[in-house]
Amino acid sequence: SQELEQSPQSLIVQEGKNLTINCTSSKTLYGLYWYKQKYGEGLIFLMMLQKGGEEKSHEKITAKLDEKKQQSSLHITASQPSHAGIYLCGADHSGNTGKLIFGQGTTLQVKP
Amino acid sequence: NAGVTQTPKFRILKIGQSMTLQCAQDMNHNYMYWYRQDPGMGLKLIYYSVGAGITDKGEVPNGYNVSRSTTEDFPLRLELAAPSQTSVYFCASSHLNTEMNTGELFFGEGSRLTVL
Secondary structure, X not given: OOOEXXXXXXXXXXXXXXXXXXXXXXXXOOEEEEEEEOOOOOEEEEEEEOOOOOEEEXXXXXXXXXXXXXXXXXXXXXXXXXXXXXXXXXXXXXXXXXXXXXXXXXXXXXXX | OOOEEEEOOEEEEOOOOOEEEEEEEOOOOOXXXXXXXXOOOOEEEEXXXXXXXXXXXXXXXXXEEEOOOOOOEOOEEEOOOOHHHOEEEEEEEEOOEOOOOEOOXXXXXXXXXXXX
């Protein structure tokens, strides 16, 4: 079973629409990372969340770590074709030990 | 700074052959990682290291070995290549600091390995 579950696994939205991707952990999160990957390319860091209730934004992308620190949501406002790609959440479950695992990813397509 | 450098970018191996994927970083990061990514899947942690001389198993370590003799280098060794090891391999490094709320992973460009 996955320690980190992302939902949905894939998403197709019309340009301009808002969308949300969720990342649910089976354990307490000591650090939660969001990355974006373009097809066939490397990973681009979006943001890191650490404290319960913390919320960060990067351009039109906002991520929040819930109070109980077991779920994070990534919200994209007014989606654009440039937002297309694979979104991955990564987690530190053990508190500064350095072991970082990732969810299975959410593939986003944005139709013009 | 070059960041995280992986070599080779592409490699085709025959079943049973051995090879080493090289990874080097020039950011003086203490943490280094090896992940594999299969088609349509996320990243699976193979091995990681919190500093020179220290390595630990990740989620899928079987069939792989690593070493960390210096801060800069973290090679991944495949001893007896199998078709199940066909994948894209990513090396990453970070300077995790929970007090400063930092810890961005810097990734290499990936190494695409095919085992036939």
